Amino acid sequence: MAAELALLEGTLGLRNGTKYGAQGERQIPVLQTNNGPGLTGLITIAAHLVKQAKKEQLLGSTAEEKAVVQQWLEYRVTRVDRCSSKEDTRTILKDLNTHLEDKVYLAGNSFTLADILMYYGLHHVMVDLTVQEKEKYLNVSRWFNHIQHYPGVRQQLSNVVFIKNRLYTNAH
Amino acid sequence: MRLQVAAGGPAALKVVAAAEFAAAPVRLCWSAPAEQPLSPLCSPWVPALQLDSGAVLFSPNAICQYLFLAGGQEPTDLTNQWLEWEATELQPVVAAALYAQLVHGKKGLEAAGHLGKLLAYIEQSLSGRGTAYLAGDTQSVADVVVWGALFPVLQDEASLSNELQALRTWFQTMTLSEACRKAANSVLMPKGLLEFKSYLQKQPPPCLAMERATSN
Numbered sequence: 001m002a003a004e005l006a007l008l009e010g011t012l013g014l015r016n017g018t019k020y021g022a023q024g025e026r027q028i029p030v031l032q033t034n035n036g037p038g039l040t041g042l043i044t045i046a047a048h049l050v051k052q053a054k055k056e057q058l059l060g061s062t063a064e065e066k067a068v069v070q071q072w073l074e075y076r077v078t079r080v081d082r083c084s085s086k087e088d089t090r091t092i093l094k095d096l097n098t099h100l101e102d103k104v105y106l107a108g109n110s111f112t113l114a115d116i117l118m119y120y121g122l123h124h125v126m127v128d129l130t131v132q133e134k135e136k137y138l139n140v141s142r143w144f145n146h147i148q149h150y151p152g153v154r155q156q157l158s159n160v161v162f163i164k165n166r167l168y169t170n171a172h
Numbered sequence: 173m174r175l176q177v178a179a180g181g182p183a184a185l186k187v188v189a190a191a192e193f194a195a196a197p198v199r200l201c202w203s204a205p206a207e208q209p210l211s212p213l214c215s216p217w218v219p220a221l222q223l224d225s226g227a228v229l230f231s232p233n234a235i236c237q238y239l240f241l242a243g244g245q246e247p248t249d250l251t252n253q254w255l256e257w258e259a260t261e262l263q264p265v266v267a268a269a270l271y272a273q274l275v276h277g278k279k280g281l282e283a284a285g286h287l288g289k290l291l292a293y294i295e296q297s298l299s300g301r302g303t304a305y306l307a308g309d310t311q312s313v314a315d316v317v318v319w320g321a322l323f324p325v326l327q328d329e330a331s332l333s334n335e336l337q338a339l340r341t342w343f344q345t346m347t348l349s350e351a352c353r354k355a356a357n358s359v360l361m362p363k364g365l366l367e368f369k370s371y372l373q374k375q376p377p378p379c380l381a382m383e384r385a386t387s388n
Contacts (some may be wrong), residue, residue: 041256066239
């Protein structure tokens with residue numbers, strides 16, 4: 001997760017090169033700050049970095065958007081990060097596919113921190129999907145491909161290939 | 173906006189308390205678990221908030237956050253940290269403790285398991301900062317979310333050891349506040365904790381990461 005925060009710093013255009021600590025067996029990232037006891041947790045530090053980069057719009061503009069962003073960030077650390085079986089992964093992909101059916105981004109029409117962290121969190125899952133699975137979760141694939149090409153987001157992560165023309169016409 | 177809450181779902185406490193605290197204009201609807209959820213992503217036992225735009229929030233902490241935001245309280249680094257800690261650390265342990273207590277009939281400390289370490293963390297934060305509330309000198313969404321998770325397992329501060337003085341004072345203040353009392357009365361009546369039993373019995377036994385790690 002600390003590696004992810006380094007990617008995020010790159011995406012946000014911060015050139016901190018911060019060293020993050022890690023806590024407990026889940027290796028929860030810790031950010032030491034000059035004042036006070038520091039910050040703990042992926043979402044907490046990510047939101048802090050966004051504010052530091054003065055890109056607050058990534059946390060949502062309205063109360064509704066802010067809450068929706070918060071919800072998907074929480075979903076990322078409680079559901080996506082706790083996936084322990086193929087079955088769990090399928091549930092996540094199914095959920096997201098339903099949610100993204102009528103949306104460009106997780107929070108609707110605006111690109112937010114939720115898209116960035118969900119993209120990082122799902123990268124290792126999407127890399128392993130077969131062509132048929134990518135077509136089955138078509139909305140997730142469309143969203144993922146969009147985010148990985150969003151300026152500055154992908155950083156050092158590998159590009160996941162999506163085929164433009166569908167191979168399996170009865171994938172649904 | 174419409175707040176749909178399943179009677180007997182443990183997250184009901186915090187969202188009802190948050191609605192009271194923020195004095196938000198919500199229409200509270202108690203639902204039967206079998207009822208059609210507001211969105212396909214909502215689990216029947218978890219509260220859901222339908223906003224006037226039609227959007228549905230299905231995460232209890234995000235619902236609490238929204239209610240406070242609508243009341244003009246912006247999140248801070250510290251409230252964010254408490255919400256993340258509650259969702260990732262506290263909730264799984266509380267769920268396991270409630271399960272041990274209500275489904276397996278274990279008593280007090282035996283059921284509390286790993287809860288002690290987490291209570292000590294709250295104690296340290298409160299006494300370290302010297303503030304009355306988790307994120308400062310006034311109540312915030314952090315207090316409601318953490319209180320809502322702890323109330324079913326602690327119920328009254330008498331079960332807390334003497335070393336946890338700051339936690340005890342904070343918990344008591346929260347429990348006695350009008351918003352929390354109203355929430356506890358409407359969610360835990362008439363059967364008290366047994367309201368949660370039918371929910372828990374339908375859940376798979378909670379599996380904590382730490383337990384998984386030691387059994388491997």
